[in-house]
Amino acid sequence: MQTTHAPSALAWPWWRKWLFCFSCLYLLLFMSPWTWLSSMPGFATLAGLYDDAESWLVHQGNAHLFHVKDVLVPLNGSGDTSYGYAQLCFYALAAMVGATLWVLLDRRRRNYALAYYWLLVLVRYFVALSALSYGILKLFALQMIFPPLSALATPLGDLLPMRLSWYFIGYSQPYQMFSGAVEVLAGVLLLWRRTSTLGAVVAASVFLNVMMMNLCYDIPVKLFSMHLFAFSLFLLVGDAERLLNFFVFDRPTQPNWTPPPLPRRWRIAQLTLKTIFIILFALLPFYQFYQQKATMAGGPSEGRLTTGVFEVEKFDANLPDSLRWKDVIFETSPTGSILTTDTLLRQRYRRGYFAYTLDSAQHTIAFKKMASDSLPAFTLRYAQPDTNHVVLRGKIRNDSVFVALRRQKRHFQLAERQFHWLSEANR
Known part of the structure; x- marks a missing residue:
């Protein structure tokens, strides 16, 4: 024998x-x-x-x-x-x-069999933490946003591959939530040893897709996504023979080796640490994202101008033609963009993006390059006679500026929620 x-x-x-x-x-x-x-x-x-x-x-x-x-x-x-x-x-x-x-x-x-076992435990929790972090964010459709008005008004050819892929996923909340649910599933399965192999298989599948998207669409998280995929495979290396026997060679498999049971006091400590991990990195983020989603859905419209695409009816300023405003977009959040090459604003896709702060008492609007900026790029006085007109006046670079805006009836088909069970032709 x-x-x-x-x-x-x-x-x-x-x-x-x-x-x-x-x-x-x-x-x-x-x-x-x-x-x-x-x-x-x-x-x-x-x-x-x-x-x-x-x-x-x-x-x-x-x-x-x-x-x-x-x-x-x-x-x-x-x-x-x-x-x-x-x-x-x-x-x-x-x-x-x-x-x-x-x-x-x-x-x-x-x-180093014992050290290898505990290294696998550590890697399991790291991959689980990453999967839960990204998954819960997607589960509430908060990682990729629906294309805002500024993006809808940008020619498709001006978008970079990353932004195109971001809006592709953000366009469909159900798809993004489905992706998040699979990542959360991988994270949850990895938290328990008995389901860790299945969790590693799910995680490897998820992060392979993420890695390929990052590589193929030039998304700047290539190194991290490649590591997450490699870590998922690392978790499966010890199970390679068992998986091949079961799925390929049709042979019986043996259970994985595990170290001797810990003393009771250490098992209590282990359970306590796992509970703390789940609360800190799963339940608490879930609650925080739920609160954030609720706030975004029911947030007040105070401190914002009327949302929409506004054409520039009149622009009086001593500025070069390249800096003159062609249109202005105010988003549902206190942000927007202007069709101009003015570098006072954050240039992206041939538009100047801005965040703004509204002072309804003084009737002023402060334009900032970034929302986190402490000082505005410039501040103008505003008047809004009705929802279709906005008038701005003040100084930009110490030059007097007068801008009259009128809302355009722009219709973007992509902004419509379209789904057809019956499609008679390609559209």
């Missing part, structure tokens, strides 16, 4: 040890689990010190080894900045050096 050994008793070859050590160090550096609680008192300081030390090491590594770019652009709305690439180079180099030293200094250890 053949004797079988538990995985914890088998000796690993040196290359498998090295791969584990490299994966462990790289994954820990990328996930930075010690910064997950940075919003809690006491952890913010430690997280800040860690971020400062990492930033210094990344810049030093880039200056002497990586040379991604002379001046690194920090992470912002895009995760694919030059700093992001230099950071990954640093992670890879640190993991390679660390793994080599680890294996050399720990040659007598037979394997």
